Amino acid sequence: MTRKIALLGSTGSIGRQSLEVIEALGHTVTALTANQNVKLLEEQCRRFRPRLAVCMDPDAAAGLKIKLADTAVEVASGMEGLLEAAALEDTDTVLTAVMGMVGLKPTLAALELGRRVALANKETLVCAGELVMETARRRGGEVVPVDSEHSAIFQCLQGCRDRGEVRRLILTASGGPFFGKKRAELEGVTVAQALNHPNWSMGAKITVDSATMMNKGLEVIEAMRLYRMPLDQISVVIHRESIIHSLVEYCDNAILAQLGTADMRLPIQYALTWPDRVPGPAKPLDLLACPPLTFQAPDSENFPCLALAMEAARTGGTATAVLNGANEAAVGRFLAGEIGFGEIPRLVERALETVPVVPTPTLDDILSADADARRSAGTGSCASRWN
Template sequence: MTSVRTIAVLGATGSIGASALDVIARHPDRLRTSVLSAGTQVDALLALCASHRPAHAVIADESCFAALRDGLRDAGLATQAHTGEAALEALVAGDACDTVIAAIVGAAGLRSTLAAARAGKRLLLANKESLVLAGELLMAAANGANAEIIPIDSEHNAVFQCLRSRQTQGDVRRIVLTASGGPFRGRSRESLASVTREQAIAHPKWSMGPKISVDSATLMNKGLELIEAHHLFDIPGEKLGVLVHPQSLVHSLVEFVDGSTLAQLGLPDMRTSLAVGLGWPQRIESGVAGLDLLAQGRLDFEAPDTEAFPCLRLAWQALEAGGTAPAVLNAANEVAVSAFLQGRIGFLAIPALVEDALARLPAAPAESLEALLATDAQARRLTEHAVSQLAQSQAIPTPHE
């Protein structure tokens, strides 16, 4: 008889949380939601608690705790209310769950992700910052506690699936991540100077939040994924590659030393990778249709243009530098993207600001989470100051040649 997997969904009110809960609800005999967490959206969290009846609900914003507690009581739900980061860490590390879906956006999800890894849980990882900012620490914690990390970004989940056919690490010659190319694929750098917020967030294939959509438009998202892949699969940067694939049907490829290349294909729907993570090593129904290649018509591939989209080049440089460099890259990018979305800077200022931060904050050893968070804060301050100067001058710099 299959045991029931108890699951904490961190970031339950976001798009990944919605997809995860959809998959979980399809398998009541083997999957149960035991913990739900959200940042500030109390009403949305209460609605999810009414639908999924978890044992615990956590709201990050302490000012929202009374509303959560009273809302659960008024609805007649037995779900226990909690608030704050410490409460969430205790729940993911304790007996409340055996599986954690880490989908909290940004550095806010870092400590709970580390807590789950240190507790030896199955960790379905969507929080990029955990690997970009603290990949060395996270993988060391997971390895020390025999935690099982299954990435649920489509590209890394594809690699995870393809790698199941290998026997040793030496069997792998190369891992290739695919990129849709975003809304500006094929455009020159000069033509990108005047693109708008609305154009940048109009992703051709995926429905994502504004920040991730802009990262896709600059190709920074793919750069961050290279850093993630390096840590997840313990593979050096020189064995990682990127191909632009506008149809977004081939999610990644793994080339082996015998000349074989395995690719994972599927419709662009996050529920597939979530089902892999929740059911592995078994396959379970996700609600996603199969891939009809005849209906799709064709598959195209091309090299990324790092002149028009220098963020990918900058991510390569940060990966090669190691240590705190990826933390600087990530922090500077978050500040720059936020400024672009607010209309304070132009699109081409994003890579320029990131490059400036990397140049001004040379890589240092990533010795502790505190050191990495201090670097993160320093890079944010530096970049915010540069944004303010840029906004005042109304001049938009272009990346260095």
Template sequence: MCAKKVTVLGSTGSIGTQALDVIEKNGYEVVGLSANSSVLELENQVRRFRPPFACMVDERAARALRDALRDTDTKVLAGVDGLCELAAREEADVVLNSVVGMVGLRPTLAAIGAGKPVALANKETLVAGGKLVTEAARAKRVPILPVDSEHSAIFQCLQDRHSARALKKVILTASGGPFFGRGREELEKVSIEDALNHPNWSMGAKITVDSATLMNKGLELIEAAWLFDKTPDEIEIVVHRESVIHSLVEFDDHSVLAQLGVPDMRIPIQYALTYPERLPSPVKELSLTNYPTLHFAKPDIETFTCLKTCIEAARRGGLAPCAISGANEEAVALFLDGKIGFLEIGELVRGAMNTVPRADVYSLEDVLQTDAQARAYVRAQAR
């Protein structure tokens, strides 16, 4: 059997680097790599995996990478257009999109348009453009393979088509982040370092802050609605501190199935890349005796207002999820720059959602415009 050929978008981030670990262990071939601006890291990856194509989204970084790789045969693409070209290259059997942020939407559509299966770790793709992406995937008969541990867990529980038809409810588990159990007064003075101190997972800064605000779980609810054709009211969120049960499904007969494993992203990454096969894993086995007690609780949506706003945006539909996604991305960047407080993230996200008119029919241009307007709103309010 020929080795699978993989393009990894966002290869220098947390998911991207773990994906390369999985790819190397399985003997797969890397045919494309991309990063935003991390020239040295991407150069090292190119020299390690020798893909025919690489892309830097930042134009200046692309020029620097071209200079650094003059002694190689790798062609360096640039900008979002270059990212889309890389995603659509014919060499790839599967495109793993682990780009962070709204920039991931267009390359996802480009890969689908080229008939490529997409292993999806970019939340904004489905949050902002879920209708566009799922319709395109159906038209091209291209699978969207979830990489997030929660959506992968649900996906794995639904491999039997009879079970998929009987799906009643999706149950998303949440770690609760570093501030579980705290009230709003305690969150007033949260520092950047506090927000980046996740109890279970090692992730990039933006996603780690999203976990602290529970925005991450709200975005995952919207993703799950698109991936598994469920309404927001058919998706339940449960805080599970140990992150051993990655998510569950409930069927019409009230049977519940769960997928368990140690909290290591290489499990869902590998399943997305090897699907429908399962291969030996680089991850250690789960020993239930190491977790003699598992805890569950309801999320506090009055304290963690980002989650409450996401649920409301999912119910509104249209461009509301796009607005909260763009607003959150901008607000988290301001928080990480020390320009706003932790609780202001949620306030700005809700404010941006309330500026969006209802629109059941929308285009890619509408999505990009709504995203830009939401970001502008956040910047204006934060001055």
């Protein structure tokens, strides 16, 4: 099946790899969006000829419009442009690869139209997963995960006739660049060290999340929403080799695992072709060249972000939006050199303790909690019970 795809976030790491997959499979691109990378977005537009291109930054959109004046590509800007891309006529699939809460509204807009959403945006499910999945159910839309861990679980569940047969979802984590270090050692790590992931090449924010283990906490919350599984049936193991991408344990004690190279093009492709499989550009896994596969328990004492995410998941309501918003603000400050690495969990903890939680939130409640959490983590520093 040839899909007509609106790619939100085409200039980021996932976006660029998505275009490789789309081109290899012969799919059509209807829309491309970026923040403000005009140069790359122009190149992509000239190659893939979408009907619409969007820059979140209005000045960047104005510049792009001038550069694309000799083409038939329409140019829009801001959230209105993103929503237009998600709802564009003759689009059947929206691949959401933007970073942060900006992906929530266009994802909901696509699901309201009954479209497939290939989701590479964690924040959408972390902050508003129940709302997103209910919209998909009500409108006949599909949410197919792109994250390697959730794609692995999704694949391992394909032969499952009854979710009651599932005992446990097991998410694997590389442990990031600081695995084995103690809190005192982590206080002085640099941005460059945090961005030096041992296995994956990813964007800056998600790479820092991997280093703090927040990334795995966010994925636990995603799993709860995607698969309607309670927290006590989801666990995390450290798997340094990043060859097993996640596992599903069944009630008869069988465990199914999905293995592959550290190549995001495979989960991207499966999100577009499911339920079919076709040849694609992802690298094959050479079993004879694999190192021994190891597994260890996560270290929540020295990497408290995972425990903070679990707390937010247990609390529910807008607590997960607070967790995510505070983390985004704190990571942004760390990347900008304003705070140290160890300050990230402390700022997230403060937001979780001070921002009120709405138990059964509306979209407005979720957006408000996100904004309050960002304000909380966006200034100052604080002590923590993790000290």
